[in-house]
Each structure stands twice: as C-alpha cells, then as structure tokens.
Amino acid sequence: MSPRETMAAEYALGLLEGVELLEARGLMANDSDFSQQVGWWEDRFAPLFVELGEDVPPADLWKRIQAAIDAPAPPSEAIILRQRLRIWQGAATLAALAAVVLAFFTFITPHSEVGPISQTAPLVASLDMGKNKPRIGVTVMPDAKEMLVSTAGIVSDGKHQHQLWLVPATGDPRSLGVLTADRENRMAIPPMLSSRLDQGATLAVSVEPMGGSPTGLPTGPVVATAKLEKI
Amino acid sequence: MLNRPPATDSGSEPQSALDAAMARLAQGDRTALRTVYDASAAKLFAICLRILRDRSEAEDALQDVYVNLWRRADRFDASRASAIAWLSSFARNRAIDRLRSGRVLRQSGSIDEAASVADLQPLPDRQAEDAQESARIHHCLDELEDQQREPIRRAFFEGLTYAELATKSGTPLGTMKSRIRRGLTRLKACLES
Known part of the structure; x- marks a missing residue:
C-alpha cells in the first residue's frame, strides 16, 4: 500500500493522533479518493459489529432525540447554537473593530516597540466550524505578543474546551492556548512561537477536555483549520 | 449485558426497509428518522457502549448520532455497502470522538478494568445477510x-x-x-x- 492508502486504513481504524490525525482529517475533507478508501475499510470491517450484538437504549432516548432536534440545546460536545449565528455576525464586526482599536492602542502605548514591526498590519484568521455554526476569529497583534480570539456564539458544555494550535509544515502542532467559550479571549502569544505566527501560518482548533489537551498535542476532533492572512 | 430485542433482527427485510428509510431521511422526512432509529438503535447503542464503557456516556453519544443524522442526513452515500454498515461506522466514529475529547475526565481504573473484556468471542447467531x-x-x-x-x-x-x-x-x-x-x-x- 502507498503511504496514503495506509493512512486511509489507519484513519478508518482510528489509530492516528496528533499531526497525522490532522493530516488525515484534512484529506477526508478535500480528497475524495482518500475518503472513499476510508469508506471501503469501514464497510469491510462493519460485519465485525455483529459480534457486539444489540443493547436496547432506554425508552426515553427517542424523546430526548426529538427534543434535541426541535429545540437545539447543548448536547455534550462544545456546541453551537444556530440561532446565535446572527448575534455572532454582529459580534464579529465588533471584534474586528475591537482589534483595530486594540492595534491602535498598541501603537501608542509606551510599551510598544517602535519600528518596522509595529507598522505591519494585524494578521487574522477565521476558523470556520461548519455550516450554520459560529466561527472563531483570531487577530494577531502587529507586535505578535498578543492575540484576540473571539469565541462568540460558542456554548460551553462544561466538559470540553476548544484549544487553538499552530500547525507547522513539519513537526508537531504547538498549543497557542485554551479558549473560553463565548467571549473575546485576549491571550499572550508564547514568545517562542511569535515569530512563527506569520502570513500563511496554519491554525487549528480542537475539542479538548477542560483545561486543554492532557498530552500537549491535539487529542480531540479538529473542528476547524485556517491560515493567517494580512488584513 | 446484551439484551436482544425481539423484532428487529430477522433476515434481510429490516435492512432493506432501513436503506429505504435512509433515502427518505435525506429528503427531510421526519417519520423516516423513527424508522431508522427503530431499526438501528440497539445495534448502535451496543457499539457506543463498547467504545465508551459507560451507559450514560453511550446514551449521550447515541443521541448525538441521531441528531447529527437528522441534521446532515445527506451525508449517507448510497454507494456504501449498506445503511447499517454506514450507520455503525458513523456511531463508532462519534463515540471515539467523544472518548478522546473527554478521556481526561474518565476514571483511568475503569478503562483498564474494562480492557479485560477485549476479546469478545463472535456470537453464534450471526445474521444471515x-x-x-x-x-x-x-x-x-x-x-x-x-x-x-x-x-x-x-x-x-x-x-x-x-x-x-x-x-x-x-x-x-x-x-x-x-x-x-x-x-x-x-x-x-x-x-x-
């Protein structure tokens, strides 16, 4: 098997973690050959499920499903209320304004470094988590010491948090921090990473246990990726 | 641990009914979801339980599966082997996502304990189809x-x-x-x- 065919089998079985998992999820979304191979493996393995037999779920589960469909309420992943989309869109505009104001503020504060670096534009990324779901907006300040991360519209389930990652072209993803739901997170950028938060750098968001990944690498599903762009 | 329900398990008819219901589901037919649920919930619940090893987590996972199925019913690819094969893999993947995103919250003891059931033997009454x-x-x-x-x-x-x-x-x-x-x-x- 080619490395990619092997990865399809590994992904179907759920063997991958970290950067390989990120790569496979990217291929699932963008490479129909790859997703078909994953489907092939899933179908070949599916007969094994018969070994698990059946187990009747509780009678009220159907009602819970109907209720969840009729009135979307937070299930157990970090969830997003569709009806907040509009509020979020308004908030995104505010966040953009806030970013500009903050950038301005950074220019005039005595702590800011004067020089070419502070004259560059902020970098932004919009991490899209799917249709009808809020996006996570990242604005990297021109001095690359701070960033503003908007999680407006995201509802915490009390068990999970989103975590933001820098995904280098090679090597493991590096954590940029754990995000609090539904707010403007103003976060310090780890000094070792500030020079790498450049135009075109790839960011990713994963769902992690409260407090962030226990391993230092993404463990949960990667729900969005985007590249930093100058505005 | 394995409760076997009486009706849904006999021969190829429920399966083709399930495939038909999946097609109706993609058109937004809400009654089709009930048909899909009745034909598959016990199997998918067993899968979620096996991965998550916790009834309450497995119930949440199963709810998540059907709610997602309803919202994104167009994702089912009829070229796949069968609706039940696709649904089973879908449920397994959702359960694994849940396992990994929440694993720090789980008691490590229960994982090791449960690992001793790793080698379930195949059931003798494998379905004919x-x-x-x-x-x-x-x-x-x-x-x-x-x-x-x-x-x-x-x-x-x-x-x-x-x-x-x-x-x-x-x-x-x-x-x-x-x-x-x-x-x-x-x-x-x-x-x-």
Whole structure:
C-alpha cells in the first residue's frame, strides 16, 4: 500500500493522533479518493459489529432525540447554537473593530516597540466550524505578543474546551492556548512561537477536555483549520 | 449485558426497509428518522457502549448520532455497502470522538478494568445477510499473525490509537506501527482477492 492508502486504513481504524490525525482529517475533507478508501475499510470491517450484538437504549432516548432536534440545546460536545449565528455576525464586526482599536492602542502605548514591526498590519484568521455554526476569529497583534480570539456564539458544555494550535509544515502542532467559550479571549502569544505566527501560518482548533489537551498535542476532533492572512 | 430485542433482527427485510428509510431521511422526512432509529438503535447503542464503557456516556453519544443524522442526513452515500454498515461506522466514529475529547475526565481504573473484556468471542447467531461479508473479514483476520490481528481488533472494538495500543501491550510504538501496517497490507490483499 502507498503511504496514503495506509493512512486511509489507519484513519478508518482510528489509530492516528496528533499531526497525522490532522493530516488525515484534512484529506477526508478535500480528497475524495482518500475518503472513499476510508469508506471501503469501514464497510469491510462493519460485519465485525455483529459480534457486539444489540443493547436496547432506554425508552426515553427517542424523546430526548426529538427534543434535541426541535429545540437545539447543548448536547455534550462544545456546541453551537444556530440561532446565535446572527448575534455572532454582529459580534464579529465588533471584534474586528475591537482589534483595530486594540492595534491602535498598541501603537501608542509606551510599551510598544517602535519600528518596522509595529507598522505591519494585524494578521487574522477565521476558523470556520461548519455550516450554520459560529466561527472563531483570531487577530494577531502587529507586535505578535498578543492575540484576540473571539469565541462568540460558542456554548460551553462544561466538559470540553476548544484549544487553538499552530500547525507547522513539519513537526508537531504547538498549543497557542485554551479558549473560553463565548467571549473575546485576549491571550499572550508564547514568545517562542511569535515569530512563527506569520502570513500563511496554519491554525487549528480542537475539542479538548477542560483545561486543554492532557498530552500537549491535539487529542480531540479538529473542528476547524485556517491560515493567517494580512488584513 | 446484551439484551436482544425481539423484532428487529430477522433476515434481510429490516435492512432493506432501513436503506429505504435512509433515502427518505435525506429528503427531510421526519417519520423516516423513527424508522431508522427503530431499526438501528440497539445495534448502535451496543457499539457506543463498547467504545465508551459507560451507559450514560453511550446514551449521550447515541443521541448525538441521531441528531447529527437528522441534521446532515445527506451525508449517507448510497454507494456504501449498506445503511447499517454506514450507520455503525458513523456511531463508532462519534463515540471515539467523544472518548478522546473527554478521556481526561474518565476514571483511568475503569478503562483498564474494562480492557479485560477485549476479546469478545463472535456470537453464534450471526445474521444471515451479513454472513458472506462477515466470513470474509473473519477469514482474512484469521490469516494474520496473532501479533498483527490482536491490535487491529482492539483498535476496532476499543477505539485505541497506536500510542495507546503500544502502551497497553508494553510494545515500542515503532514496533506496534510496523506490525499493524504489515497486518493491514495483508488484510487488504486478502479482502480484495
């Protein structure tokens, strides 16, 4: 098997973690050959499920499903209320304004470094988590010491948090921090990473246990990726 | 632990009814969701339970599966082997996502305890319509060496990653990867033959 065919089998079985998992999820979304191979493996393995037999779920589960469909309420992943989309869109505009104001503020504060670096534009990324779901907006300040991360519209389930990652072209993803739901997170950028938060750098968001990944690498599903762009 | 419901388990009719209901579901037919639920919930619940090993977590996972199924019913690809195969994989993947995103919250003791049930034997009353496909994957797994087959089965049934399989069996990660990759290569050749 080619490395990619092997990865399809590994992904179907759920063997991958970290950067390989990120790569496979990217291929699932963008490479129909790859997703078909994953489907092939899933179908070949599916007969094994018969070994698990059946187990009747509780009678009220159907009602819970109907209720969840009729009135979307937070299930157990970090969830997003569709009806907040509009509020979020308004908030995104505010966040953009806030970013500009903050950038301005950074220019005039005595702590800011004067020089070419502070004259560059902020970098932004919009991490899209799917249709009808809020996006996570990242604005990297021109001095690359701070960033503003908007999680407006995201509802915490009390068990999970989103975590933001820098995904280098090679090597493991590096954590940029754990995000609090539904707010403007103003976060310090780890000094070792500030020079790498450049135009075109790839960011990713994963769902992690409260407090962030226990391993230092993404463990949960990667729900969005985007590249930093100058505005 | 395995409750067998009376009706949904007989021959190929429920399966084709399920395939038909999946097609109606994609058109936004709400009654189709109930049909799909009735025909598949007990199987999918068993899968979620096996991966998550916690009834309450498995119930949440199952709810998540059907709510997602309703919202994104167009994702079912009719070219796949069967609706139940697709649904089963979908449920397994959702349960694994839940397992991984929440695992720090789980009691580590319960994972190890539950690991002792890793080698469930095949049930004798395998369904007739699955028999041929089933025979094939079983035959091909049987062709593998034990040290290839066992981690592949554990990955499938327990949702373990390379790193977790290596740790649990005390095998270096690189060794575990190459064993499984060799196993998967042989498995593919056998399944395609």
